[in-house]
Amino acid sequence: MNQALLGERTTAAQLSSAVDAAHAAFLEARTISPATRAKWLDAVAAALEADAGSLIDVACKETHLGSQRLTGELRRTIFQLQLLAEEIRGGEHLDATVDHADPDWGMGPRPDIRRMNVPLGVVGVFGASNFPFAFSVAGGDTASALAAGCAVVHKGHDGHPELAARTAAAVTRGLGDAGAPAGLFTLVTGREAGVALVEHPRVKAIGFTGSTAGGRALMDRAAARPEPIPFFGELGGINAVVVTPSAWAERRDTILAEYAASFTMGMGQFCTKPGLLFVPACADEELQAPLGDALATVRPHPLLTERLAAGFEGSVRSMAERSGVRELIQGSFDATPRPTVLVAEASAALSEPELLRNEMFGPASLVVRYSNDDELQAIVDLLEGQLTTAIHGTADDAVDELVEKLTERSGRVLWNAWPTGVTVSYAQHHGGPYPAASSASTSVGTAAIRRFLRPVAFQGWPQDRLPEPLRDANPWGVPQRVDGNWERPSLGSVQQPVQKVVTA
Amino acid sequence: MNQALLGERTTAAQLSSAVDAAHAAFLEARTISPATRAKWLDAVAAALEADAGSLIDVACKETHLGSQRLTGELRRTIFQLQLLAEEIRGGEHLDATVDHADPDWGMGPRPDIRRMNVPLGVVGVFGASNFPFAFSVAGGDTASALAAGCAVVHKGHDGHPELAARTAAAVTRGLGDAGAPAGLFTLVTGREAGVALVEHPRVKAIGFTGSTAGGRALMDRAAARPEPIPFFGELGGINAVVVTPSAWAERRDTILAEYAASFTMGMGQFCTKPGLLFVPACADEELQAPLGDALATVRPHPLLTERLAAGFEGSVRSMAERSGVRELIQGSFDATPRPTVLVAEASAALSEPELLRNEMFGPASLVVRYSNDDELQAIVDLLEGQLTTAIHGTADDAVDELVEKLTERSGRVLWNAWPTGVTVSYAQHHGGPYPAASSASTSVGTAAIRRFLRPVAFQGWPQDRLPEPLRDANPWGVPQRVDGNWERPSLGSVQQPVQKVVTA
Structure with missing residues (x-):
């Protein structure tokens, strides 16, 4: 050694x-x-x-x-x-x-x-x-x-x-x-x-x-x-996840529970952490109850380094102070931080695209509510390069345009799945357009x-002088x-x- | 139109x-x-x-x-x-x-x-x-x-x-x-x-x-x-060509005639023009006679643009003024320039590596004479990235180390062939380490x-939602x-x- x-x-x-x-x-x-x-x-x-x-x-x-x-x-x-x-x-x-x-x-x-x-x-x-x-x-x-x-x-x-x-x-x-x-x-x-x-x-x-x-x-x-x-x-990445209206109607609570598990995995210290969840317009309570239940099962542990913990707190507080952003689930920034969920309307992101472009490395994520498909397409248009994006939808959803837009902005695109967990295989691609990665x-x-x-x-x-291959x-x-x-x-x-x- | x-x-x-x-x-x-x-x-x-x-x-x-x-x-x-x-x-x-x-x-x-x-x-x-x-x-x-x-x-x-x-x-x-x-x-x-x-x-x-x-x-x-x-x-590139002692002994005049044809092709306005020829030590006359004969058959025509013609003259004069470089075949810089061949000893390049690193875009090239294999290896070590390099050798030459060095510095390596003429095919590679190209x-x-x-x-x-391929x-x-x-x-x-x- x-x-x-x-x-x-x-x-x-x-x-x-x-x-x-x-x-x-x-x-x-x-x-x-x-x-x-x-x-x-x-x-x-x-x-x-x-x-x-x-x-x-x-x-x-x-x-x-x-x-x-x-x-x-x-x-x-x-x-x-x-x-x-x-x-x-x-x-x-x-x-x-x-x-x-x-x-x-x-x-x-x-x-x-x-x-x-x-x-x-x-x-x-x-x-x-x-x-x-x-x-x-x-x-x-x-x-x-x-x-x-x-x-x-x-x-x-x-x-x-x-x-x-x-x-x-x-x-x-x-x-x-x-x-x-x-x-x-x-x-x-x-x-x-x-x-x-x-x-x-x-x-x-x-x-x-x-x-x-x-x-x-x-x-x-x-x-x-x-x-x-x-x-x-x-x-790194923001890893936006889109939930369609039909999937939202069909299995909202399941999606929210899986989201909570994914963005808190490893205390949110994954470059594939879902940092954005785009959902149809809904009341705060419709989000708070299932998220609260799911997050209650998370066992917090210290972040990797003190410097990273300080950076995490700074990035979450800075995001929470942006116009149109509110705390939906209040977390903590102590030695073993509890997860934070922020919420904003799509209209706020359309006024201030930076809402969609700042990674909070640690157990925090931002839910963005869209009121119609035009608004969803418009906030997707504002996304920078992502390591991953995902759609949670149903078999009948017409999402071709959305898939094309996400493909243009992503290294990996998921269907009814969560980005955390990156298999090592022949087909894996872990990268994406800048700023997710610096190359193709x-x-x-x-x-x-x-x-x-x-x-x-x-x-x-x-x-006899050629390389063997x-x-x-x-x-x-x-x-x-x-x-x-x-x-x-x-x-x-x-x-x-x-x-x-x-x-x- | x-x-x-x-x-x-x-x-x-x-x-x-x-x-x-x-x-x-x-x-x-x-x-x-x-x-x-x-x-x-x-x-x-x-x-x-x-x-x-x-x-x-x-x-x-x-x-x-x-x-x-x-x-x-x-x-x-x-x-x-x-x-x-x-x-x-x-x-x-x-x-x-x-x-x-x-x-x-x-x-x-x-x-x-x-x-x-x-x-x-x-x-x-x-x-x-x-x-x-x-x-x-x-x-x-x-x-x-x-x-x-x-x-x-x-x-x-x-x-x-x-x-x-x-x-x-x-x-x-x-x-x-x-x-x-x-x-x-x-x-x-x-x-x-x-x-x-x-x-x-x-x-x-x-x-x-x-x-x-x-x-x-x-x-x-x-x-x-x-x-x-x-x-x-x-x-662009310099495209160094190495002639081994045995090939030189066997077919010096043929090599020089082919070299003259290659570096004057298209009036030397090829990125694959052989701009350097490394040959064993010899008298000026051994080079001048066959090169002179071959170059006499070249029919000069105007360079592509006046700006390029001015740049060509400047680069050749600048090279000719370097310590240890002499004119071997005097060319011209008029409307239809006649080809120029410069000559230097390897020792001069070892004192001043810039001799090996400046493209003269047009009908000119530099012959560098080496006195032994150590000197040849040493000047090859000084080469920057090249679009192509070439060896003119014989079946008995032991050139493995030389080939490895050229491979490390080149996009394409030729054996008993000249770099001008780039076929369009499956196996072609037209690039090379910087400054020949900016990427792999x-x-x-x-x-x-x-x-x-x-x-x-x-x-x-x-x-049904996957891309067809x-x-x-x-x-x-x-x-x-x-x-x-x-x-x-x-x-x-x-x-x-x-x-x-x-x-x-």
């Missing part, structure tokens, strides 16, 4: 050494086979599993999130590593494309040209506080960058320093045991190191999970470098690997698109590749 | 109207089938083909490039539209991914979640002067944005205003004849409109081909917007469509990745889909 980093701040000089070591490890490892790289990811997963008990103990102490939630999150984190390992074993991420020479090609003779994805180099990753496993040291950004073939320098979050160090030790041990080059993964700490990481010339991309304000500041630095680099930021990419699921790859074409090469003999057995047609080796089903669970 | 735009500058107000109209057209067209959209692209191709004779006449007058070259370029431009039409007919670009609900998923029960790509919205495109068809009004950026389902507002290049207007008229006529909504494509002109285009809130991406300096200025504006947007810039994407080939798409996931939707019944017959396994409908071979040629 890297005790040296506990309680200390990485200096700029140490950061530079870490990046140089990561670059050397990247150079050493960049052309190894995906099968070997997959073993490294599996070894990291195994190292986390071996340490599960102590990791969860430390996480409980540092985050207040509770052992049940943290056990599930570690299980998800381990699964994520295993799923990404399985994905690169299949070679899907290489996008191997082979165009043989063709004298009759429509625009004139075509040379032999072949393209595949190669890793970007050293990736800087910024961990989040709210998912101390799944979006932190060994989380999705780290796992997908390693899967892509990159080296990772991870800037640990101050919210869980001991857990970050212990997790980093497990990652390093797993990689070392599996034979990966030293330096392929390093943990650094402190704001100074974070800034230096974004600006280091050998860093070729950034993965970030955090606030829009913090992310934008780093994104601007990444864009202003002499060599700009991509900034893959998952910046996903930070969750197998597609997250693509962020850390870039294509290179090879023209005119003899077979581009050879006609296809020695690695990867999917190849040959002269326009995909040829996928029969590898058997990749469905349900990994069923291991954490035994801790 | 849009005569109103000839000789005028689009005002900011006109630009804003054009973007609003484009957005309305995008909304109208965004969910139509790829089959319909493909017909629109084919109709644009047909409209260009119908006007081929007059378009080429105007292009000859405005660009000095000659009818043979321009006829080939128009043929390529028409083919590009047809190939992209065929690509979206197949549905490849949608990346349709279906994960059925799975109660036994390794991290815990998985909901039904499905992902596909959707178009970004209105795309601003900046045309280049050096390919007045293939990288201009109806060029790759426009074609791939339309193929993706976006609307295009194209800022025409001042170098060929009449051609731009005539081409735009053909595009608009083709789209209109095929039933596309009005406003889906518009030409605008002038610097003011270009800046306003990058900053318009309804513009969601920029496609650009041009200089690194001009591109970076617009890229910085795109990044500084309240809502940053992706800037897909193909910014390609501006040429079928993969160029991906730039203008973003993924959206749909969770929990009933079949994500339904289990797959009514559009697109490739679907289902629970991790690709299922591609048997559509027959897509190889050689389009064999039409321009008859003009």
Whole structure:
């Protein structure tokens, strides 16, 4: 375990050494086979599993999130590593494309040209506080960058320093045991190191999970470098949920109870927390009774950090003071805050769109009442980019226009479901138009690997000098698109590749 | 034909109207089938083909490039539209991914979640002067944005205003004849409109081909917007070519003759012009004789614009004045400039890396002589991002390390071939690390469509409300990745889909 980093701040000089070591490890490892790289990811997963008990103990102490939630999150984190390992074993991420020479090609003779994805180099990753496993040291950004073939320098979050160090030790041990080059993964700490990481010339991309304000500041630095680099930021969201009049008439109380459970899950410290609920016009009491009942079952616990608690209180008070906003359910801002529900009319949001554009990170949400479909469409038009949006409706609802509008503004659109809970799978997309995310990419699921790859074409090469995935003999057995047609080796089903669970 | 735009500058107000109209057209067209959209692209191709004779006449007058070259370029431009039409007919670009609900998923029960790509919205495109068809009004950026389902507002290049207007008229006529909504494509002109285009809130991406300096200025504006947007810039390149000692010994004169032909093609006004040739140490005379012979066959013609001619002269004189650089073949800077070859030793580049980092856009190139492999590796280490690099070698050369270094720095790597001539195909990659390009994407080939798409996931939707590509019944017959396994409908071979040629 890297005790040296506990309680200390990485200096700029140490950061530079870490990046140089990561670059050397990247150079050493960049052309190894995906099968070997997959073993490294599996070894990291195994190292986390071996340490599960102590990791969860430390996480409980540092985050207040509770052992049940943290056990599930570690299980998800381990699964994520295993799923990404399985994905690169299949070679899907290489996008191997082979165009043989063709004298009759429509625009004139075509040379032999072949393209595949190669890793970007050293990736800087910024961990989040709210998912101390799944979006932190060994989380999705780290796992997908390693899967892509990159080296990772991870800037640990101050919210869980001991857990970050212990997790980093497990990652390093797993990689070392599996034979990966030293330096392929390093943990650094402190704001100074974070800034230096974004600006280091050998860093070729950034993965970030955090606030829009913090992310934008780093994104601007990444864009202003002499060599700009991509900034893959998952910046948070409001996650508007629309309830149609017919669904409201059919199952109002159920919807409100589910809403209460979703926006208080993890004390509302989810980037997918439903922060807005659009419902048909109704009396306060129609909302208060079922919400009050549901929220009474919530067992409050402390927020992740004191700074976050202060920010939560400030954002809720600021929203409550806006014209047209009132408290519907009064919460608290003490050590274990009780949830707050605010309410406003759609007309207020139409006068002041900022009502719809400010995240309250913690257990609070805003209900907006619309009086007709025109008003609903108008407030949907005011939404900025969202990680998710949802519609609660019935089979007879005509919502095509609404769905199109939500699709234009969202990374994920749900039907009769709640946004909290983000499965790690092939089809997942966790991102969305700005300010939900800083790019069109996903930070969750197998597609997250693509962020850390870039294509290179090879023209005119003899077979034995081509990278393996581009050879006609296809020695690695990867999917190849040959002269326009995909040829996928029969590898058997990749469905349900990994069923291991954490035994801790 | 849009005569109103000839000789005028689009005002900011006109630009804003054009973007609003484009957005309305995008909304109208965004969910139509790829089959319909493909017909629109084919109709644009047909409209260009119908006007081929007059378009080429105007292009000859405005660009000095000659009818043979321009006829080939128009043929390529028409083919590009047809190939992209065929690509979206197949549905490849949608990346349709279906994960059925799975109660036994390794991290815990998985909901039904499905992902596909959707178009970004209105795309601003900046045309280049050096390919007045293939990288201009109806060029790759426009074609791939339309193929993706976006609307295009194209800022025409001042170098060929009449051609731009005539081409735009053909595009608009083709789209209109095929039933596309009005406003889906518009030409605008002038610097003011270009800046306003990058900053318009309804513009969601920029496609650009041009200089690194001009591109970076617009890229910085795109990044500084309240809502940053992706800037897909193909910014030019130096295109270093390495000749190994064994290839040099075997076929020096042939290599030099091919080099001379490649760097003077189109009067050196190609972003893929080989601007650097690394050769083993030799006497000046060993270079001068074969280069002189080959260059004597070049028939000079005027450069594209006077501004470009002035820039060419300035860049060559500035390079020739650098310490350690000498003229090897003296050219000229008159109305029809004769090619210039400069020479330097690797040691000079090691003292002053800027020797390797300045594009001379026009008929000039720099030969750098290395005395041993260490020196060659050292100057390769100094290369910035390149659109292409190439090695001229023999079967026995051990060049693995060199290939890895070039791959790290290039978008396309060639073996015993020259970078000029960029085929439009499935495997093409025309881009590269900064400053060759501003992103990891390609501006040429079928993969160029991906730039203008973003993924959206749909969770929990009933079949009849899902977009067609994500339904289990797959009514559009697109490739679907289902629970991790690709299922591609048997559509027959897509190889050689389009064999039409321009008859003009």
